[in-house]
Amino acid sequence: MKKFESFNSIVTPLDMINVDTDAIIPKQFLKSIKRTGFGNNLFDDWRYLDKDIEGSGRKDRKINHDFILNKKIYVDSKILLARENFGCGSSREHAPWALLDYGFQVIISSSFADIFTSNSFKNGLLLITLDKKIIETLFDKTKKENNLYLSVNLTDQKVFNDDITIDFEIDKFKKKCLIEGLDEIGLTLQKSNIIEEFEKKYYKKYPWLI
Amino acid sequence: MKTLYDKLWESHLVSEDENGTSLIYIDRHLLHEVTSPQAFEGLSINNRNPWRTNSVLATADHNTPTKNWSHGIKDPISKIQVDTLDKNIRKFKINNYFPFGSKNQGIVHVIGPETGATLPGMTVVCGDSHTSTHGAFGCLAFGIGTSEVEHVLATQCLVQKKSKSMQINVVGHLNKGVFAKDLVLYIIGVIGTAGGTGYAIEYSGDAIQDLSMEGRMTVCNMTIEAGARAGLIAVDDKTIEYVKNKKFSPSNEQLNSAIEYWKTLKTDENATFDKVISIIGNDIKPQVTWGTSPEMVSSIDGIVPTLDSISSEDRKNSFSKALNYMDLKPGAKITDIPVDVVFIGSCTNSRIEDLRLAAEIFKKEKVSKNITSAIVVPGSGPVKEQAEKEGLHEIFIEAGCEWREPGCSMCLGMNDDKLKSGQRSASTSNRNFEGRQGAGGRTHLVSPAMAAATAVAGHFYDYRKDFNL
Numbered sequence: 001m002k003k004f005e006s007f008n009s010i011v012t013p014l015d016m017i018n019v020d021t022d023a024i025i026p027k028q029f030l031k032s033i034k035r036t037g038f039g040n041n042l043f044d045d046w047r048y049l050d051k052d053i054e055g056s057g058r059k060d061r062k063i064n065h066d067f068i069l070n071k072k073i074y075v076d077s078k079i080l081l082a083r084e085n086f087g088c089g090s091s092r093e094h095a096p097w098a099l100l101d102y103g104f105q106v107i108i109s110s111s112f113a114d115i116f117t118s119n120s121f122k123n124g125l126l127l128i129t130l131d132k133k134i135i136e137t138l139f140d141k142t143k144k145e146n147n148l149y150l151s152v153n154l155t156d157q158k159v160f161n162d163d164i165t166i167d168f169e170i171d172k173f174k175k176k177c178l179i180e181g182l183d184e185i186g187l188t189l190q191k192s193n194i195i196e197e198f199e200k201k202y203y204k205k206y207p208w209l210i
Numbered sequence: 211m212k213t214l215y216d217k218l219w220e221s222h223l224v225s226e227d228e229n230g231t232s233l234i235y236i237d238r239h240l241l242h243e244v245t246s247p248q249a250f251e252g253l254s255i256n257n258r259n260p261w262r263t264n265s266v267l268a269t270a271d272h273n274t275p276t277k278n279w280s281h282g283i284k285d286p287i288s289k290i291q292v293d294t295l296d297k298n299i300r301k302f303k304i305n306n307y308f309p310f311g312s313k314n315q316g317i318v319h320v321i322g323p324e325t326g327a328t329l330p331g332m333t334v335v336c337g338d339s340h341t342s343t344h345g346a347f348g349c350l351a352f353g354i355g356t357s358e359v360e361h362v363l364a365t366q367c368l369v370q371k372k373s374k375s376m377q378i379n380v381v382g383h384l385n386k387g388v389f390a391k392d393l394v395l396y397i398i399g400v401i402g403t404a405g406g407t408g409y410a411i412e413y414s415g416d417a418i419q420d421l422s423m424e425g426r427m428t429v430c431n432m433t434i435e436a437g438a439r440a441g442l443i444a445v446d447d448k449t450i451e452y453v454k455n456k457k458f459s460p461s462n463e464q465l466n467s468a469i470e471y472w473k474t475l476k477t478d479e480n481a482t483f484d485k486v487i488s489i490i491g492n493d494i495k496p497q498v499t500w501g502t503s504p505e506m507v508s509s510i511d512g513i514v515p516t517l518d519s520i521s522s523e524d525r526k527n528s529f530s531k532a533l534n535y536m537d538l539k540p541g542a543k544i545t546d547i548p549v550d551v552v553f554i555g556s557c558t559n560s561r562i563e564d565l566r567l568a569a570e571i572f573k574k575e576k577v578s579k580n581i582t583s584a585i586v587v588p589g590s591g592p593v594k595e596q597a598e599k600e601g602l603h604e605i606f607i608e609a610g611c612e613w614r615e616p617g618c619s620m621c622l623g624m625n626d627d628k629l630k631s632g633q634r635s636a637s638t639s640n641r642n643f644e645g646r647q648g649a650g651g652r653t654h655l656v657s658p659a660m661a662a663a664t665a666v667a668g669h670f671y672d673y674r675k676d677f678n679l
Contacts, residue, residue, distance in 0.1 A: 022645060085404035111407060114408065185360065
């Protein structure tokens, strides 16, 4: 996993609750056997006016210029501002793959769905959970200022610009994995002996599960 | 005093790390073609092998066609994905595999319990959010992403944090003509699609105990639609009866000690939960969703809500967006909504009991001429075989339904079974998100009884007036 580094970016406001993983990456694009290339079809039903029902991945699409991601100023945005229960629905890891492949590195919301959260952190996508009131303030700022820029510093757990500084909470282990770009499987395999010991006792107790 | 969730957690706890995470042992790993290729690729790149291949049960279900099986898979991209699963199964020497076209193939959450691969007390995971289904057997079962699929393959464990616990106690019994699907849709309507986020939910109470194992699976299946990864129901005699004498069940010599252990899989009397919710069983009527989130649900005798009944500003926005997408007017009567397509199937409602229920209605009435298509997709080969033994397929066909081969089908439309843009479905599946059943398609979630009654009437219909179900 790539190490997470501090950066500054314009914030893209996606003003909707319950954005589900079917919306983030529709099912017709889940047929790939790779981890890359999903960015083109991020929010496909909303980003394009024509439908790619077969999931062919063709490039000659009719852009929906009303959709927020297609506004010129947000093209290089790395921060998505969202609302409660972002990432609900299916367990498809293609959702964080698509967000990352598109260029987002951080999503800020008042809450995220459980499976989406775990999938995101395992791929280096930082989810920042903030109080509903702060989310409201940030949405207001994106509307009024039309170009809200924020810096993200994971080490100090801060989101900031010249006007505001917001502290955020993050699980210690997740933070360490993101900053050091750790391979979680490698870490668990260092405990192989403990797992083997566990299995010996376990299968003695529940022999029908062998 | 422990909850069922505590007990399952503790029996699978390999180690606790000082950083607050735990390593949890996984008994059963279900695999399908969509969320596994990148996990196998990860193993190969890092030169790792599966820890315990016997824990794996694999099938192809999401991409597979539900008719003309002899023609194979036409869509070349789908075919690559299914072929890739075949190759990975061979390469990593996995024994428990029901490939496309085989007699026992089916939806992974149907074949797990059906073969006894799902047993009480297990931890069950799958790269699929509806893994919560298996919690009906007193299992800790939850959906995982592809990175976690790779983690379980390589280590037989997952790094987890313990969830908070919630009890949903359904007081009293369900009324006649009200089913497990209505119950769970009603619960989601009450607690919302984020109501269970961060929790493992245990369902209890008379109405839950009354349910058959099929009904319990339906309730646990849709737990993820309430935001919780895992749903649980305590083991009782029905559970034990169901899991006996299956392909992967304990041998006769081991059965007694297994049963003795299984009987302990319930919450202790004075155990406490982080949150308790009470639902009154006989308040519940047949349910129909009207929006683009499973929490947007009404009773059959209800209406599509009006804007002034929605409290918060962001909910008002999503309400208007949903009605616009669904092409519905606020205040419209649910029974006035006409339907184009009826889908009976999915890991929520494709088991034999679901098919029997739908057949009760189709026995008496034919599909309305206003319905473009009504398809019945059994959950697995064995469900199909049982239904045919009982003659249910003839009832469906005679009524004007299509009788298909097993698979996930129109629940998510990764194969040819899709809604066309603008078409409206009555569907026994689990998600009514925008585009879920096909780009531009409009989904209403219902029980098998409501789906069949809607097929007959051409619009949502309160079957309780005419059918004694």
